[in-house]
Amino acid sequence: MRSHLLNDATAESYRRSVIEGVERVADKLATTRRPFTGVTPADLAPVIDAVDLDKPLGDTSAALDELESVYLRDAVYFHHPRYLGHLNCPVVIPAVLGEAVLSAVNSSLDTWDQSAGGTLIERKLIDWTTSRIGLGPAADGVFTSGGTQSNLQALLLAREEAKTDDLAKLRIFSSECSHFSVQKSATLLGLGADAVISVPVDRTKRMQSVVLAAELEACRAEGLVPMAIVATAGTTDFGSIDPLPEIAALASEYGAWMHVDAAYGCGLLASPTRRHLLDGIERADSVTVDYHKSFFQPVSSSAVLVRDGSTLRHATYHADYLNPRQPVAMEAPPTPEGLWGKIPNQVDKSLQTTRRFDALKLWMTLRVMGADGVGELFDEVCDLAAAGFELLAADPRYDVVVEPQLSTLVYRYIPEAVTSPAEIDRANLYARKALFASGEAVVAGTKVDGRQYLKFTLLNPETTTADIAAVLDLIAGHAEQYLGETLVHA
Numbered sequence: 001m002r003s004h005l006l007n008d009a010t011a012e013s014y015r016r017s018v019i020e021g022v023e024r025v026a027d028k029l030a031t032t033r034r035p036f037t038g039v040t041p042a043d044l045a046p047v048i049d050a051v052d053l054d055k056p057l058g059d060t061s062a063a064l065d066e067l068e069s070v071y072l073r074d075a076v077y078f079h080h081p082r083y084l085g086h087l088n089c090p091v092v093i094p095a096v097l098g099e100a101v102l103s104a105v106n107s108s109l110d111t112w113d114q115s116a117g118g119t120l121i122e123r124k125l126i127d128w129t130t131s132r133i134g135l136g137p138a139a140d141g142v143f144t145s146g147g148t149q150s151n152l153q154a155l156l157l158a159r160e161e162a163k164t165d166d167l168a169k170l171r172i173f174s175s176e177c178s179h180f181s182v183q184k185s186a187t188l189l190g191l192g193a194d195a196v197i198s199v200p201v202d203r204t205k206r207m208q209s210v211v212l213a214a215e216l217e218a219c220r221a222e223g224l225v226p227m228a229i230v231a232t233a234g235t236t237d238f239g240s241i242d243p244l245p246e247i248a249a250l251a252s253e254y255g256a257w258m259h260v261d262a263a264y265g266c267g268l269l270a271s272p273t274r275r276h277l278l279d280g281i282e283r284a285d286s287v288t289v290d291y292h293k294s295f296f297q298p299v300s301s302s303a304v305l306v307r308d309g310s311t312l313r314h315a316t317y318h319a320d321y322l323n324p325r326q327p328v329a330m331e332a333p334p335t336p337e338g339l340w341g342k343i344p345n346q347v348d349k350s351l352q353t354t355r356r357f358d359a360l361k362l363w364m365t366l367r368v369m370g371a372d373g374v375g376e377l378f379d380e381v382c383d384l385a386a387a388g389f390e391l392l393a394a395d396p397r398y399d400v401v402v403e404p405q406l407s408t409l410v411y412r413y414i415p416e417a418v419t420s421p422a423e424i425d426r427a428n429l430y431a432r433k434a435l436f437a438s439g440e441a442v443v444a445g446t447k448v449d450g451r452q453y454l455k456f457t458l459l460n461p462e463t464t465t466a467d468i469a470a471v472l473d474l475i476a477g478h479a480e481q482y483l484g485e486t487l488v489h490a
């Protein structure tokens, strides 16, 4: 079995098996004609069930053959131009290469003695990101597993900085379109059930800062503590960006921590033409970025950045075996400061211990393509969304909710014949499911004012307006079919 361990003796077999795996995926990419096969859980469950995990195949080629039927054949392919579903991106090749390198070397970014240069590479990318945001000289941060974890850590720091023992008094303000991880974090952080105040959005789905101001005033009047304001820079559903300068002014007036959740909108940091949409983000106390959304990175790749690096101490714990509080006495160290004293241990800043070297993917991306290269890709999908909006707005079959700031379109099919709102909901829901079952395209869904809508999240620069037009025709066809059938049965 040692022949399966990666080491000097197996270097050649490692090379061959990785090449074989890469070739199969490359063939797959070159030949998939649809984003999805339409397979159902009932179709696929018996295929997976039939695999006996206690009877190994013994060799990688056989396992790859089997992988074809258990996974590759029916996976949902984000690189396909008609995958328009969730916030998933096609990935750039330098990042995939980084992924292959980082998992083979298997550095762990908790301590210097498990990563060496990896730690410095991560730190440099954190500095690169904080300077793009404009957080100033004391800024710092750390890579995380995703926006959910980044938001949790940011709100943990905000809770500690609020410096009150009475957790029931703490309040977080975020828009009604903010990500559910804000609510989840509040619960995990032991805040009360009423901790998150949901601030209404305007017609363009941006937080109403006038209402925020009133809520903050009410909070103060009731003797409660405004712990944090979470501004969303790119809401998950609409891509709308809350008014960051107004929110920053209110945060400083009321002494609240300003967190900007830019999990989606962070791609603007690299955009050659749209960076101004994030103006005001430089006033944040903390920022969430998901490189695995708008920097075209493989999952996972995310970071939390803070204006004042010293606040990261709230996540610091010590273990004798890992990152001892006192410098470890080495054999005749020159000075502790000179040797262990300045050893950078990223675990001091992280909620995780063992941690992937995800930063390497972004590193390879920036070294090969440069920031403009990534930003141009994000610009392209924002342009595409603008063109898609024109299509939808001009199409009498559809009602589109809001002109996109980023790359998301929320719309619904409206039949010509008069029918009930509930029936329209069902027709849209049906169209989404039927489209998914056909595998021709994948779109998402959401609710707006309690009604069922459909959503395109555009993150693939290969998608064209012709794709969008074709998918709209498919949706209309499915919706009409549903309405036709219910009419017949009625």
Ligand SMILES: *Cc1c(COP(=O)(O)O)cnc(C)c1O
Pocket: 087, 145, 146, 147, 148, 149, 151, 178, 179, 181, 232, 234, 235, 236, 261, 262, 263, 264, 290, 302
């Ligand atoms: C996706 C998203 C998150 C959660 O990020 P994950 O990486 O999925 O954990 C948080 N906030 C916003 C605005 C998002 O779009």
